[in-house]
Amino acid sequence: MNARIIISVIIMGLGLTAAMLPNRKNDSIALNERELLQEMLLETNYLSTDEVAELLIAGDPSIQLIDVRPASEFKDPLPRAINIPLDSIFSDNYAFVFDQLVVKNVIYGSDDVRAAQVWMITKQKGYKNNYLMKGGLNAWKATILDPKLPPITASQSEFDLYSKRMASRQFFTGAKALPQVNVQPIVPVQGRKKKRVQGGCS
Secondary structure, eight states: OOHHHHHHHHHHHHHHHHHHSTTGGGOOOOOOHHHHHHHHHHTTTEEOHHHHHHHHHTTOTTEEEEEOSOGGGOOSOOTTOEEOOGGGTTSTTTHHHHSOSSSEEEEEOSSSHHHHHHHHHHHHTTOOSEEEETTHHHHHIIIIISOOOOOTTSOHHHHHHHHHHHHHHHHHHOOOOOOOOOOOOOOOOOOOOOOOOOOOOO
């Protein structure tokens, strides 16, 4: 789907969200679509699932994962994640989490839509250090928990990424390590040069 259409859908959803938020008298949401679209297209507000996995494996204390799914869907969260549903982000219990400079918040949902709504609200409020995990839990499952073996024609860098993801999978699931995949570059076989026949009948 076109990124501009995605932003438009999210902004329309924000209109409904704004009506549901508690204490919204002091929390007006006037979004600048052009600025938000530009930042999302540049993807400066995203962390990839690989980056998030690397930070979690390293035990980096400077990140806080925030799962914005409804409480009823808060199952199998990422390690160290807290649950702040979309309709609770401005409640007295959670507003301070998004408005601080100590840690980097990594917001995620099942996909990008709900998490992007939360990010847009925090951006409009002028809060810093809020980011999105690109693709949400769907991408996490596809890339970290169940990475697919690249085709034999893939580049060495693709196989290196696969090996890294398999190591992450082992870390997060406790799964047994699979045999190492060794990839040899495919070199075209050149035909043998015909030897010149020497001598012969005179």
